[in-house]
Amino acid sequence: MKIALAQINPVVGDIAANSGRMIDAISRARSEGVSLIAFPELSVVGYPPRDLLLKPRFVRANVEAVHRIAESCVGIAALIGFVEANTDNVGRRLRNAAAYCADGKVQAVCHKSLLPTYDVFDEQRYFEPGPDVTIIEHLNVRIGVSICEDLWNDEQVVGRQIYKRDPVGQLASGGAQLLINMSASPFEKGKHAFRRRLFANQARKHHLPIVFVNQVGGNDELIFDGASMVFDADGQVIAQGKPFDEDLLIVDLEAPTTVQQDTYPSPIASVHDALVLGTRDYVRKCGFDHVLLGLSGGIDSAVTAAIAVAALGADSVTGVGMPSRYSSDHSKSDAESLAVNLGIEFRMIPIGEIHETFESNLTPHFSGRQPDITEENIQARVRGGILMALSNKFGWLLLTTGNKSELAVGYCTLYGDMCGGLAVISDVPKMMVYELARHINERAGREIIPQNTIDKPPSAELRPDQTDQDSLPPYDVLDAILALYIHEEQGVEEIIAAGFDPAIVQRVVRLVDVNEYKRKQAALGLKVTSRAFGVGRRMPIAARFRY
């Protein structure tokens, strides 16, 4: 039996376009002699549809699309992900479902049993769990269909069984001969290897082959990395879809060949590729064809610019240098070198005159108080205003360039350098930003990010001779503390016990806590770690728990 894994990149809510893409894939697969084509979870609407699911006409439109797609299933069968209305008069109104389509119509519907409601996932907000699993019979093969999380309730690999039900176990004991898992599993650094372990373990445990078909593409902060896989009953990978790109992966289950080499990129390359895909898709799916960003000569804006160029092409990126009286010569020259290396348009708009006018108009209202962070913020906000004016005038999307370490401790100005529609590297800790910079240069085989940008001490240059380390601990220390506090949810005592200076730990933790208000208004940021600021981390603001 020839199976196709249709790793498509849907636009959330664009039911017409997504359906068209699916009908096209069905037609291509049929011409390749495929007997069954499987699509990702909720493929008709794109994942995650979020509160679009609360619109009754949205659900109706998606059901109509399923029937249209089913009509194209002649001489081939398809498994398509969609939203089904729950016809029971008790429980939530929807189910996360898969339609088995053959002979021009929907033959059976399978339901997701386990509904992830943690991190970025909110499925119990919308869906009622399926009451039971469904095995479909296709060409005399009994196929157990599951949807994403259904396969993840594996204490051995995941560490805790968070659900009482085990739908994959039910499918196996119900006589399934092949398992198909339709997924929308977002990227995180290291998650591909985890998925391989998990799926291999499930295959071996039930001694059944598993087809895992994953969504690809960026949808808001989530980046789906594709990299669909087929496992044999021994847990060996016998086919692998492209990472970070659309693919139609065709596998003949009667003539399997073992994949010798995992084509998935190295960890740092995977973060790079994820950010490129996430940036490209956010920009294009929002309807933009050009972006701009401020270039300070520093590492964050340099890496963000390089990612933007990889995502959109050099002609679609404008860099803006906005020197102030505190800007060093190397800032300007490093920014210009970067722009030349990337081949992007570069504009220089000094902020001096606006900055001075702001200050001279405000000083009389400051009642003789000393200069402080206020004056630094004014500069950052003048820059934000200039970038937003260009964004408004030319219809360009503004990328913001802050990294995760800064955002964690609030080393950034709200309405200043935080201005922008997409925060490309806001889930990348500072030390990983350096790693990305070196990776970008290695990959290009030449200097894209100026070496001086990589080598010099980081500085916001908002007052004379400032460096980041005037206010913050060294970034290797900061990043290590942040990982324990934010990712591991450790408390101050545990972090100190891990060997860090108590005063520094307390200071960092306090900064993270008191800066929730800034993150509340931060630009949407691309998620690449297991715990990103954004929809997956929901902290109260007017709150007082410390440490």
Added chain:
Amino acid sequence: MKIALAQINPVVGDIAANSGRMIDAISRARSEGVSLIAFPELSVVGYPPRDLLLKPRFVRANVEAVHRIAESCVGIAALIGFVEANTDNVGRRLRNAAAYCADGKVQAVCHKSLLPTYDVFDEQRYFEPGPDVTIIEHLNVRIGVSICEDLWNDEQVVGRQIYKRDPVGQLASGGAQLLINMSASPFEKGKHAFRRRLFANQARKHHLPIVFVNQVGGNDELIFDGASMVFDADGQVIAQGKPFDEDLLIVDLEAPTTVQQDTYPSPIASVHDALVLGTRDYVRKCGFDHVLLGLSGGIDSAVTAAIAVAALGADSVTGVGMPSRYSSDHSKSDAESLAVNLGIEFRMIPIGEIHETFESNLTPHFSGRQPDITEENIQARVRGGILMALSNKFGWLLLTTGNKSELAVGYCTLYGDMCGGLAVISDVPKMMVYELARHINERAGREIIPQNTIDKPPSAELRPDQTDQDSLPPYDVLDAILALYIHEEQGVEEIIAAGFDPAIVQRVVRLVDVNEYKRKQAALGLKVTSRAFGVGRRMPIAARFRY
């Protein structure tokens, strides 16, 4: 049996202070001869604790506090809301629980069975449902304890049974003689009357008295209105706690008296009181003692200022007038009159010079393009920069003044008039802003909001002779369409069928959809309707479903 309903105002996460407040209430109740005191849901940690729940030390600290509070329960029993670790090795790690404390220790623990996961609620993100209901025996009375949502699964009143279980029915059939419901039920306009109907229906259905004890106070965007109630077995209210204030309501169940008059305020007064409480608590719980806001002479900033003064006192509010070349004389005089009426400090900082410098520095970069919305946004951003500079210099919290109708259609400038830490009226539609203005003047018995501010046509004054109605339909039409689209989730066809102009409906709906990106970065706003922008409405941004 004398019961106390301890309607407390906790600070989220401030376990020490919340515990202290609870121990104090226990002591006062004991001195009044109370035999059982009931606290709201999760009273030890404050509702909603959100992702603080994922910190193991947070849960440990809350359990330790429960035992400390229990030690004070001598000569009196207490029901206290807290987070319990789930000791089962399957399922989520926590339970939403209530401890029955007597004789100095925890005697029994009850668990919440129904976990709301819709609108602003995310309880299935954290909690495992209780496996069964618990009846405690107190002074030979069998008391059925339920927590908030447990009592809401009432198809007759709510319209749909969204859970299969009915814990209150189980408690009744299990022999409970009295029902106690420990709640953290947030305010919405009209919800108090709904709660009365719901609880009365449950009391009559099971022929049991019900004690409903509710949290009070503002926690981020949610405002809890208190107004705890005791119902007899016929569904009559026999006692009622204060709305929008802390209270220790003591009821002798053997000597009940019917409450003749519902003390709850009228709908518009309830919105006013909710906004006052929500503003006061957000400001104070964030550690501020002074706020500022821009005063344009218009109705939105006037109503916001009046609410701020009611919340914090006139000495804690500064108004700032920032006229531009487009500002009319009446704008300046109306803003000044308002400040005089409220007795607040008023500063005038004209934006002309900064505005001109911005324009003269940017125009060369605009490549001969015509003036457009860009220039209007620059003015708004200069004002935002001035207000933020004052906020930074003096440590004042900036209130933003936009209303819900504007925020819905994006008639506001990101990083301009959207600057601020709290959006006081961002869930109040424009027509209700007028209603609030009239209510504020009526309540004061004098002109607080200048009559000219109420009477004149609304204008952003960002270009000569501009009025809102140049860009938007009349506000009564706009608000009616928005209510159908946002609150009722109706589609374009349905809204047109309700009698609105097709072109206007399509335009409004499109504006709502394309402005999700602005709301992503909006200030936290106080929720007063059933569907506010904020955590209760989660829309994708890079999405294409229309209508």
